[in-house]
Amino acid sequence: MSRLIVVSNRVTPPGPEGASSQGGLAMAMSAALREYSGIWFGWSGQSTPEFTGEISMQSAGGVTVATMDLEEQDIQEYYNGYANGTLWPLFHYRIDLTQYERSFGAGYERVNARFADMLMPLIEPDDLIWVQDYHLIPLGRALRERGAKNAIGFFLHIPWPARELMATLPQHRQLVEAMFHYDVVGFHTDDWKNAFNNYVLHEVGGMQLTDGSVRAFGRTTLPRAFPIGIDAKGFAALKQSDAGIESYTRMTESKAGRKMLLGVDRLDYSKGIDERLLAYERLLNDSPELKRQIFMLQISTATRTALDAYQDIFARLDSISGRINGSMAEMDWIPIRNVHRMHSREELAGIYRAADVGLVTPLRDGMNLVAKEFVAGQDEDDPGVLVLSRFAGAASQMREALIVNPFSQEDVADGIRRALAMPKDERKRRWRALMDGVERDDVVAWRDSFVQALESARDGGRKKRAPRIAATRGEG
Ligand code: ADP
Ligand code: F6P
Numbered sequence: 001m002s003r004l005i006v007v008s009n010r011v012t013p014p015g016p017e018g019a020s021s022q023g024g025l026a027m028a029m030s031a032a033l034r035e036y037s038g039i040w041f042g043w044s045g046q047s048t049p050e051f052t053g054e055i056s057m058q059s060a061g062g063v064t065v066a067t068m069d070l071e072e073q074d075i076q077e078y079y080n081g082y083a084n085g086t087l088w089p090l091f092h093y094r095i096d097l098t099q100y101e102r103s104f105g106a107g108y109e110r111v112n113a114r115f116a117d118m119l120m121p122l123i124e125p126d127d128l129i130w131v132q133d134y135h136l137i138p139l140g141r142a143l144r145e146r147g148a149k150n151a152i153g154f155f156l157h158i159p160w161p162a163r164e165l166m167a168t169l170p171q172h173r174q175l176v177e178a179m180f181h182y183d184v185v186g187f188h189t190d191d192w193k194n195a196f197n198n199y200v201l202h203e204v205g206g207m208q209l210t211d212g213s214v215r216a217f218g219r220t221t222l223p224r225a226f227p228i229g230i231d232a233k234g235f236a237a238l239k240q241s242d243a244g245i246e247s248y249t250r251m252t253e254s255k256a257g258r259k260m261l262l263g264v265d266r267l268d269y270s271k272g273i274d275e276r277l278l279a280y281e282r283l284l285n286d287s288p289e290l291k292r293q294i295f296m297l298q299i300s301t302a303t304r305t306a307l308d309a310y311q312d313i314f315a316r317l318d319s320i321s322g323r324i325n326g327s328m329a330e331m332d333w334i335p336i337r338n339v340h341r342m343h344s345r346e347e348l349a350g351i352y353r354a355a356d357v358g359l360v361t362p363l364r365d366g367m368n369l370v371a372k373e374f375v376a377g378q379d380e381d382d383p384g385v386l387v388l389s390r391f392a393g394a395a396s397q398m399r400e401a402l403i404v405n406p407f408s409q410e411d412v413a414d415g416i417r418r419a420l421a422m423p424k425d426e427r428k429r430r431w432r433a434l435m436d437g438v439e440r441d442d443v444v445a446w447r448d449s450f451v452q453a454l455e456s457a458r459d460g461g462r463k464k465r466a467p468r469i470a471a472t473r474g475e476g
Contacts, residue, residue: 002458003127004038004451007119009079009135011042011065025132025157027369028228032447033063038127041066041119047075055118068118070111077107080306083135086169089309091134091158092270092364095168097309105171109138116142123148128454131182133157140181151458153450154179155186155226158366159393163199173204180219183457186226186450188367188393193225222457226450227397228367229442232435235376238349247343247350251297255354258333259294259420262355264348264370265362267300267340269313272363272389272406277320277336279361279412284328284335286413291328294420296359297337297351352377357419358386360394361406367393371401375434383431385419387412397437400430 012026033040044056044067051071058065070078081104089097116139123129123143129152131139140152166172176199179185187193197214200206206216213222238244251260261280265271280296300317304310321338328335343351352358358374371386371394378384388394388401395403404415422430 001037002455003124004033004036005119005123005127005129006033006038006040006132007115007129007136007139008040008042008132009083010045011040011067027230028443028446029132030063032443036447039064039066039122041115041122043067043079044069046070047072051114053118055122066122068114070114074107074111074114076306077104078111079135080304082108084304084307087134088158088270090165090169091161093159093161093165094269095165097269098168100168100170102170112136112138112142115139116146119143120146120148123150125150128451128458129153130155130450130454137175138178141178144181151183151454152181153184153186153454153457154182155450156192156366157188157228159364160187160192160195160199162195163203166199167203176200176204177217180217180221182221184222184224184450184453186224186453188225188227189396190225191396192366192393193223196223222453224453226446226453227393227441228369228446229438229444230369230372230376231444232372232376232439232442235345235349235373238346239353239377241346241349243344243346244350244353247347248353249350251351251354255295258292259356260354261294261296261357261359261416262351262374263296263298263300263359263361264351264373265298265300266303267310267314267317268303269309270362270364271300272361273298273300274313274316274320275363275406275409276359276361276412277317277324279406279409280336280416281320281324281328282409283413283416284324287417290417290420291335292330292333295333295335295337297339297355299339299341299343299351301340301342348373349377352384353379356384357416358384359412359416360386360392361389361404361412362392363389363406365389365392365394371398372438375431375438378431378435380428380431380435382424383427385422385427385430386434387415387419397441398434400433 006029008025029040040063046069048069048071055066055068085099086104127150129150131154140154143152200214200216204216206214208214213220263276265273284291302314321336325334325336352374360368360371362368371388374386386401388398388403389406390403402415402419405411
């Protein structure tokens with residue numbers, strides 16, 4: 001088995017019992033790297049007055065992690081700037097929030113070059129290199145420029161935007177050209193992969209080859225969908241842990257016979273949290289008989305707080321939930337419990353288990369692992385119902401959820417009403433089908449299918465297959 005070198009912006013190894021971190025990538029990589037020999041390399045999350053080029057190596061939870069600190073200016077231009085001020089909003093269809101600053105682009109390239117400089121000495125000839133997410137799109141090119149001949153793959157954890165949106169980025173061609181230095185480029189869904197192919201064929205006149213790969217900029221890469229999953233069995237088992245049982249018991253007692261609607265999100269404008277609260281308000285106004293029968297627990301943890309857009313969404317969420325509670329609460333009933341703290345994986349599993357309805361209603365999301373965790377957290381004999389946005393990548397796999405349009409308050413309110421009224425037989429039938437999918441397409445299946453694709457790229461399998469005839473040629 002080849003060594004696997006995973007590179008991501010942030011490295012969050014499995015922590016001590018009870019500690020946790022948020023973000024789908026961290027959750028998936030922690031699980032994916034267990035049982036695999038290799039290194040997880042990235043930014044420590046810490047700043048240093050001047051970049052030192054020092055790597056700190058440690059072993060955590062069976063994974064070797066190698067981290068480096070970044071300078072304040074790097075963090076500002078690369079992480080807060082280009083990654084989260086430019087690419088994140090653009091790729092989530094929010095050009096109104098996208099910052100098109102030249103200095104951000106320069107900082108992004110500079111930090112990617114730093115990643116490449118630091119990584120090169122760690123790479124051995126047979127290693128497979130797997131680069132993660134939008135922070136590091138140019139890393140493959142930077143490694144090739146420094147002589148790396150290894151198979152290098154890239155996985156995007158967020159959506160790929162429509163061609164027309166991509167074209168608003170001043171250096172869009174340069175960014176997309178960087179994707180062609182990878183042997184394999186992975187997306188969560190066919191929709192995101194097709195959006196990438198559409199750009200390649202129609203914006204830069206690339207061509208699609210019969211084996212599914214695409215050619216442009218004088219290079220070829222293989223775009224493919226690899227839907228990410230969770231450690232389904234492991235997560236399901238957490239609800240039976242001591243901490244899982246304790247949080248389930250606490251939640252069940254505090255429900256006092258009411259039904260609980262649950263939202264768990266990183267506090268991000270892409271998650272549709274304020275739209276969800278407004279839909280809930282609409283539900284309570286249109287169906288006042290539900291008041292006192294239900295309540296919502298919204299757990300949303302602050303993230304990327306250096307950015308105005310994140311401070312705004314934080315303030316908006318508190319203001320909307322405060323207004324709804326202020327206008328509707330009674331002395332022994334509060335419609336919304338608005339919680340900002342982090343929970344351990346065990347606590348979270350117990351909370352999911354106690355929920356009657358899971359509300360996962362992002363306006364746009366690469367996949368959304370909370371949807372899968374909610375399903376794995378349920379009791380088979382009396383499962384809750386998942387209400388899921390059609391704009392989450394997860395909707396393409398989780399068809400037995402109640403699929404809603406998060407932009408329509410009425411549609412989300414209808415979905416909640418239907419979930420609350422759903423007979424037990426139907427809940428069990430839907431849950432079984434969802435759980436089968438969550439177990440089958442778990443994080444290990446995701447890792448293995450990507451690694452296999454990378455291995456066959458390395459072994460030249462892809463190149464030796466049928467002659468590369470242009471199936472489709474674009475215009476550009
Ligand atoms: P994203 O990657 O955009 O944050 P996902 O839904 O794919 O979205 O992944 C979010 C991950 O972060 C999930 O594993 C979820 O359990 C975790 N998470 C989110 N909020 C919290 C919280 N308050 N406490 C603990 N874990 C959290
Ligand atoms: O999964 C999407 C993602 O952006 C990851 O790349 C990232 O690690 C995670 O969400 C959390 O974001 P951040 O590291 O900016 O807190």
